[in-house]
Each structure stands twice: as structure tokens, then as C-alpha cells.
Amino acid sequence: MQDGYDQTLSGLLRKRGELALEVETHRTAWEATSASLEAIDRAILVFSPGLNYDDLPIRKRPPVAKDGTTDLQRFLLDMLRRSGGPVRTLQAASAMAADRGVDERDRVAMTLLRKRVADSFYRLRKKGLVVGVKYGSGSELEWRLAG
Numbered sequence: 001m002q003d004g005y006d007q008t009l010s011g012l013l014r015k016r017g018e019l020a021l022e023v024e025t026h027r028t029a030w031e032a033t034s035a036s037l038e039a040i041d042r043a044i045l046v047f048s049p050g051l052n053y054d055d056l057p058i059r060k061r062p063p064v065a066k067d068g069t070t071d072l073q074r075f076l077l078d079m080l081r082r083s084g085g086p087v088r089t090l091q092a093a094s095a096m097a098a099d100r101g102v103d104e105r106d107r108v109a110m111t112l113l114r115k116r117v118a119d120s121f122y123r124l125r126k127k128g129l130v131v132g133v134k135y136g137s138g139s140e141l142e143w144r145l146a147g
Contacts, residue, residue, distance in 0.1 A: 059106050072120045086142040093117045
């Protein structure tokens with residue numbers, strides 16, 4: 001290949017090799033995860049032979065905000081305006097879960113949402129838009145619109 005495309009071809013072949021390796025890595029991980037899922041399914045059948053897998057809720061990951069936290073901040077400000085009073089962090093996380101279709105029984109997803117909500121409230125407090133007051137004996141805060 002002496003037609004001036006040696007470097008282009010070399011780069012394409014190198015990139016193809018990288019992508020093929022990545023595909024194989026993901027395929028191996030997918031197969032291992034599938035095998036683990038099948039093993040768990042068999043273990044579940046030992047304890048509950050009549051279980052119908054179609055009835056089980058499928059866990060959904062909370063969607064990542066497209067533009068950082070501004071969507072979440074808008075949601076929280078709108079919620080505070082509509083509520084007419086203070087809103088606790090856990091109430092806001094539950095409302096966000098309902099809005100996004102996340103199952104509230106999923107502790108991992110709810111913990112992540114609660115942390116995102118709390119972080120967004122802290123950012124809004126830094127901007128001077130909300131005020132947080134401690135609620136109860138725990139670390140939960142009650143949030144109000146500032147001013």
C-alpha cells in the first residue's frame with residue numbers, strides 16, 4: 001500500500017483491535033453476570049418453587065440528569081412552590097422517585113436519589129434560594145423557599 005494511506009489504514013486497524021478487545025471484555029462480563037443471574041434464579045426456586053418471575057418488579061436505575069443537577073433543582077423549586085410549606089429531604093426524594101418511575105422499595109436507587117436531592121438542596125442553599133432547618137432528632141432537613 002504505497003498510495004499514501006498507510007497511516008490511515010494503520011490507525012483504523014489499531015482502533016478496530018481496541019474495539020474488538022472492548023467487545024470481548026463486555027461479552028465476558030455479560031456472560032458472567034448472566035451465569036450469576038441464572039444461579040440466583042435456581043436458588044430462588046429452591047425457596048419458592050411457585051414463583052412467577054413476571055410478577056417481580058424490575059429494578060430501574062434512576063436516570064442521570066442530562067444537564068447536571070439543573071433539572072433536579074427545577075423540580076425541587078417547583079415542588080417547594082406548589083407545597084406552600086416546608087418539604088423534608090425524604091419527601092422530596094419520594095416525589096422524585098414517583099416522577100421518574102423508580103420503585104421506592106429499591107433501597108439502592110432511593111439512597112442514590114436521596115443523596116442527589118440533598119446535594120441539590122445544598123446547591124440551592126448556596127445560591128440563596130432555599131433555607132434548610134433541622135427536622136426531628138436525626139440529620140434530615142426541612143427546606144423552605146428563602147425570602
